[in-house]
Amino acid sequence: MISLVPTAIERVDTGDPAVCLLVKRDDRSAAPYGGNKARKLARILVDARAAGARRLVTIGPAGSHHVLATTVHGRRAGLEVAAVLVPQPRTDHAVDNLRAGLAQGLEAHAARHAALVPLHVLRLLGASTRFVTAGGSSVPGSAGYVDGARELAAQLAASGAPAPDEVVVALGSGGTAAGLLVGLAEARLPTRVVAVRVVPAPFGSRISVLALALRLARRLGIRTSWRELAGRLVVDASWLGPGYGVPSGREGPAHAVAAAHGLALDPAYTAKTLAAALDRASRAPGLRVLYWHTLSSAPMAPLLVDSPSEDELPAALRALFR
Numbered sequence: 001m002i003s004l005v006p007t008a009i010e011r012v013d014t015g016d017p018a019v020c021l022l023v024k025r026d027d028r029s030a031a032p033y034g035g036n037k038a039r040k041l042a043r044i045l046v047d048a049r050a051a052g053a054r055r056l057v058t059i060g061p062a063g064s065h066h067v068l069a070t071t072v073h074g075r076r077a078g079l080e081v082a083a084v085l086v087p088q089p090r091t092d093h094a095v096d097n098l099r100a101g102l103a104q105g106l107e108a109h110a111a112r113h114a115a116l117v118p119l120h121v122l123r124l125l126g127a128s129t130r131f132v133t134a135g136g137s138s139v140p141g142s143a144g145y146v147d148g149a150r151e152l153a154a155q156l157a158a159s160g161a162p163a164p165d166e167v168v169v170a171l172g173s174g175g176t177a178a179g180l181l182v183g184l185a186e187a188r189l190p191t192r193v194v195a196v197r198v199v200p201a202p203f204g205s206r207i208s209v210l211a212l213a214l215r216l217a218r219r220l221g222i223r224t225s226w227r228e229l230a231g232r233l234v235v236d237a238s239w240l241g242p243g244y245g246v247p248s249g250r251e252g253p254a255h256a257v258a259a260a261h262g263l264a265l266d267p268a269y270t271a272k273t274l275a276a277a278l279d280r281a282s283r284a285p286g287l288r289v290l291y292w293h294t295l296s297s298a299p300m301a302p303l304l305v306d307s308p309s310e311d312e313l314p315a316a317l318r319a320l321f322r
């Protein structure tokens with residue numbers, strides 16, 4: 001349903017030749033909208049189809065990439081898509097994600113507070129409806145990143161390049177990190193996963209990533225253990241700053257490197273995570289650090305055709321951007 005394309009691995013010039021920073025270009029994972037949610041949805045849509053679903057119901061912040069990706073790919077697969085949205089800090093990027101989602105056929109419901117989400121979701125669930133977990137981090141969704149790690153392993157085998165010492169990836173709902181963890185263990189690569197937490201506790205906890213990874217490994221029949229997975233996982237919570245979607249003020253060097261390399265960053269996930277990867281690579285020359293770039297770089301203009309302007313958004317949706 002979604003045709004994924006293997007994404008390139010590139011070396012990033014940081015200005016210091018001793019620093020080894022690589023980037024996995026998952027921004028180009030799929031058309032017309034890529035990023036990490038496309039890999040997850042490739043598995044989620046197959047699963048939903050097999051269950052006979054005609055409608056997807058999901059949840060997320062008002063400007064969620066996951067909700068937009070679910071809408072774009074779900075609608076193309078012939079499914080209806082509804083989402084319950086909660087408040088998030090206003091940025092132009094977040095507002096555009098919602099505008100694009102609405103133009104692509106999203107049925108959006110505003111929940112003024114996260115505590116009201118279950119009530120809204122219960123009202124929307126019905127026959128032939130599939131609930132899609134926040135961020136797509138269900139077991140099937142996270143399996144999309146076992147696929148991602150398998151792709152990396154195949155690329156390393158084909159090129160003869162040494163495995164990275166670390167893969168650095170954003171940690172939100174955790175499915176990306178959990179899937180990579182399981183896939184790297186399966187491939188027997190000596191690579192750690194450094195998950196950069198960009199959501200406030202209790203979200204994105206180490207225990208929740210490990211628990212998801214273990215369930216995933218069991219479901220896929222991959223032999224590993226809590227101990228092995230735990231030994232591969234580092235959770236770095238030092239880049240969150242004031243909160244989800246709010247810059248920490250420490251992204252400056254990441255923005256400079258990204259601009260020079262032609263990578264677009266977003267404030268919630270990738271600016272903080274690239275900053276972390278750059279910092280780790282710079283402190284340890286020779287360490288092979290692979291930054292996994294999870295933000296879609298597909299052009300937004302085609303998705304925004306016939307979208308409502310911010311002023312035209314229903315008041316309840318506009319009020320979610322605070």
Ligand SMILES: *Cc1c(COP(=O)(O)O)cnc(C)c1O
Nearest residue numbers: 065135172173174175176269294
């Ligand atoms: C959702 C998202 C992430 C986080 O992935 P999780 O699997 O939810 O932890 C990272 N980067 C971007 C751009 C995202 O939209």
